[in-house]
Amino acid sequence: MKNVFVVGAGPAGLFAAQKIALAGHQVFLFNRDIKPGGLAEYGIYPLKDKMKFGLRKQFAKVLGLPNVHYFGHVKIGDGYDLTLDDLRAMNPSAIVFSCGAQGYNELGLPGENSAGVYSAKDFVYAYNQLPPYASMDFSTGKRVAIIGMGNVAADIMRWLLRDNPHRKTEEVIVVARRGPYEAKFDKKEIGYVEEYIPREEFLRELDRIRETCAACNQDLSVEKLGDATFPFLTKTFPAEERPRLTFRFLSSPKEILAGSDGRIEKLVVTENDLALRANGSTAARATDRTAVLDVDTLIFAIGDKHDPTVGLPMGPDGYATKPAPDSSTETIYEAWDPAINEPLPGIYVVGWARRASTGLVGIARHDGEEGAKKVLEYLQGQPEQDSLSTEELLAELQAKGLTPVTNQDLEILGKIEEQQARERNLTSFKYSDDDTMLQAIQNERGVLATR
Ligand SMILES: Cc1cc2nc3c(=O)[nH]c(=O)nc-3n(C[C@H](O)[C@H](O)[C@H](O)COP(=O)(O)OP(=O)(O)OC[C@H]3O[C@@H](n4cnc5c(N)ncnc54)[C@H](O)[C@@H]3O)c2cc1C
Structure with a gap:
């Protein structure tokens, strides 16, 4: 068993997480937004209800796996909640960047x-x-x-x-x-x-x-x-x-x-x-x-481009990946440092983080899963680890003044929003600011604690 960090819970990150978790590893997902889904939640047209409901269901299934641990509302990058060095200091066997392409041309x-x-x-x-x-x-x-x-x-x-x-x-x-x-x-x-x-x-x-x-x-x-x-x-x-x-x-x-x-x-x-x-x-x-x-x-x-503050070395087309051998059409997921012409061992990029603005959700899913296969190959050569403790990690993040949102919090938030939708006679309802979501989760946790 190895600990793997995934940065970004859009389709690419979630399906990569699923593949790695199903192979028996512990996966820790860090996501900038409170909710998972990335552009599937916040990009796909609001009236494409059926598609959004279907994807949310699939994402919930991934997050329901016992060895997938979600930390939403945690942004990785220089000057943000945790840096790449902070992540490395927690000693994961591999880190997968699936943070999409957050910049724009x-x-x-x-x-x-x-x-x-x-x-x-x-x-x-x-x-x-x-x-x-x-x-x-x-x-x-x-x-x-x-x-x-x-x-x-x-x-x-x-x-x-x-x-x-x-x-x-x-x-x-x-x-x-x-x-x-x-x-x-x-x-x-x-x-x-x-x-x-x-x-x-x-x-x-x-x-x-x-x-x-x-x-x-x-x-x-x-x-x-x-x-x-x-x-x-x-x-x-x-x-x-x-x-x-x-x-x-x-x-x-x-x-x-x-x-x-x-x-x-x-x-x-x-x-x-x-x-x-x-x-x-x-x-x-x-x-x-x-x-x-x-x-x-x-x-x-x-068109979109990659956010350089994430901390990965940049190449001409965004986050640098290991150059493909001459005339090879192989897709390369391994991150690369062009300054020293060396790979960043154990660091991978998938989905729109690997190539900006390429295709639909299905393509991001496929890319996440293919990248995860490479991660699994890499993990085979790495020493066994004890599982990181989710509680300790949570406490560590909270000690930094962060308010991470867990799998359990997402379930609570989901139920609150369903209730809001029923009260407002809507097919679905979603909060549009972080404070209200965090407060709603906090209140409900308080209610649950007194039961
Ligand atoms: C406007 C629009 C409409 C679209 N409509 C459709 C459609 O109808 N059908 C379809 O199939 N596809 C559609 N797509 C494409 C689809 O949304 C993408 O293919 C897919 O979401 C890309 O997945 P991803 O996981 O690579 O990136 P994203 O979906 O962008 O996910 C990135 C995740 O990383 C997180 N993140 C970002 N930065 C950080 C950070 N520094 N630290 C931690 N987390 C971070 C974000 O919070 C997000 O959750 C649309 C795209 C756009 C832009």
């Missing part, structure tokens, strides 16, 4: 810090009720620009146009570097908002870029494009007064101009040409033409 533009400019991840965290984002200002106005054309952007369109209970949005303008064939969202995801796209205006936008796209062998006919990325083109929708979803293709953000109140007022975009690469893909090439869009909110969904 910035636009790098003048005016980026204006009010009303948000990263997509923060915005999504807020509408999914993740503390502290849920209590921060993510107000949206009447005209919202979204930078990016992936599934995260599609979720945000859906929220702004349909489901935001404080909706003021009259127009969402999607600003895309390249053309309509380069849209990366799934047809199902754009399907939730396609009726909001004003057909005539979309066709005018296609006319504006037709010649440039044709030079790259792209046929912007309604049939071809409808089949490839914009199915709405081959459908009809009943006429109705609705907010509008418009597209500004072949445009890259150049500058953000704020009004006297400090909030974004205009987005200046550079118009792009499209170039054909040798492999058939396309690249945007900036021209000297610009255009100005009147917007009061801008949300950028241009």
Whole structure:
């Protein structure tokens, strides 16, 4: 038996934990958020109830294993609750980092810090009720620009146009570097908002870029494009007064101009040409033409990156992993220190912590499990250990002034939230700030102690 620490209880970390625990080891999970699930809880669209309920059930099963010990509300990293050195000092046989990709690619533009400019991840965290984002200002106005054309952007369109209970949005303008064939969202995801796209205006936008796209062998006919990325083109929708979803293709953000109140007022975009690469893909090439869009909110969904404060050495693509042997396609999970060209023995990265923004929950699960297999191989060569005492670990964390949330606390919180949902006649209810959750757990513990 060995003790293994897992940092991050999203899908990758939880399924890695399951695999390691089922092999007979003790697993100690440290998670920044009070609740487990990561982006499965706080990223996946709030109305995907069935998927969320299903995943929560699977996560609860993992946390129900007798040798999986959960410590939520504990953030690992330099300047946070525990550092990597603190973890090492507890002498685990291996540490698995599954903390996802908590940073994001910035636009790098003048005016980026204006009010009303948000990263997509923060915005999504807020509408999914993740503390502290849920209590921060993510107000949206009447005209919202979204930078990016992936599934995260599609979720945000859906929220702004349909489901935001404080909706003021009259127009969402999607600003895309390249053309309509380069849209990366799934047809199902754009399907939730396609009726909001004003057909005539979309066709005018296609006319504006037709010649440039044709030079790259792209046929912007309604049939071809409808089949490839914009199915709405081959459908009809009943006429109705609705907010509008418009597209500004072949445009890259150049500058953000704020009004006297400090909030974004205009987005200046550079118009792009499209170039054909040798492999058939396309690249945007900036021209000297610009255009100005009147917007009061801008949300950028241009990908995530790793949080360097976690304490792992960084490489060109995030946390460094051991270089793969030449021409090998093997996935490498072992962390690496590029400064000395040596692996970090016993330290592994899985899921979005290994590669940011790659795929759906199923892919993160698979990555966690494959990484766990490598951990198990490594553990075979390590000396046997006594199990760390959960009580002692808990006491140690509490002595540092931390308020870790355990498996048992999660069960208590789950029951309290179920009760709240029943009282409010909702299918589900979740608290959106840490203090309320901690207080609710504390109160219930007090009640249980007096029984
Ligand atoms: C907006 C959005 C919508 C999505 N929608 C879908 C969908 O509909 N269907 C689908 O299948 N997939 C969807 N995905 C993808 C899916 O959420 C991811 O594939 C998956 O959650 C990645 O899992 P992970 O465990 O690697 O990382 P994460 O889910 O990000 O989990 C990371 C965990 O680490 C913890 N953590 C972070 N930093 C620290 C730290 N320093 N110390 C301790 N703990 C830390 C966090 O609290 C979190 O619990 C969506 C993703 C996004 C962004």
